Amino acid sequence: xxxxxMGSILVIGLIALxxxxxxxxxxxxxxxGNTLREFKNATKGLADDDSETNTNKETK
Numbered sequence: 001x002x003x004x005x006m007g008s009i010l011v012i013g014l015i016a017l018x019x020x021x022x023x024x025x026x027x028x029x030x031x032x033g034n035t036l037r038e039f040k041n042a043t044k045g046l047a048d049d050d051s052e053t054n055t056n057k058e059t060k
Contacts, residue, residue: 020028
């Protein structure tokens, strides 16, 4: 499955600009970035815990 093309991204950005306005858009981008970063950190912690559990099972 292919990701979104440049045209799709441009249309989504234009619609977001029309809905939220140019002043609010940077704040929304920052909030989305922070949310994505927190999600990645949380899933990384879960993956680390899972790998530690598997390692402990193999050594016993």
